[in-house]
Structures are given as C-alpha cells and as structure tokens.
Amino acid sequence: MGEVVDEKIAYAYMVECADGSLYTGWTYDLAGRMKAHNSGRGAKYTRSRLPVQLVYYEKCKDKIAAMKREYAIKQLERKDKLRLVDAFQKDDKILNSRSISEG
DSSP states (O other), X not given: OOOOOOXXXXXXXXXXXXXXXXXXXXXXXXXXXXHHHHTTOSXXXXXXXXXXXXXXXXXXXXXXXXXXXXXXXXXXXXXHHHHHHHHHHHHHHHHOOOOOOOO
C-alpha cells in the first residue's frame, strides 16, 4: 500500500499588526486564519495588536514546506521582510490574481 498524501494547500503568510509590527505564520485557510486573528482567537502575539491585515502569503506544497518557509521568513531582518511584502504587493497589483476574502 502507498503512503497517504495530504493534498491540502498550505500557506506561509505575514500580517501587519495595528502597531506596525509584522507577524508570520502558516495555515491551510487564509481567510479563516485572518478571521481568527482579528477576533482575538489567533496567535497570542496578535491579540493585543488588533486589527491585523494580510500583507503577504505564498502557497506551499504541504504543511512541512509551509512551516519551513514560516521559519525562514521569521529569520529575516525587518527590512528584508518589508522588501518581501513590497515585492508581493507590486506583483499582486500587476497580476491582480491574488484575492483572499476575510469574510
């Protein structure tokens, strides 16, 4: 018998908090995770920094890849995270193909 493969799409993401700080995480459900963050049920870090706004995300092949990407992003200096966000947002405006509804 073969190995069971999880076919869910995982995402690494960054949100900007109300105080201007950035929080990085991973999820299978971006819209649901944004709702959780903004209702105070998300990460402990974001609870006191509401509201948060999704500023960056990328699809990953699975949970492990998303967790590795989350870790890699967390290791970046703030200026490099902001460059990543800026490039993502410029790309988003050009392609107009990334649309995540918050509800």
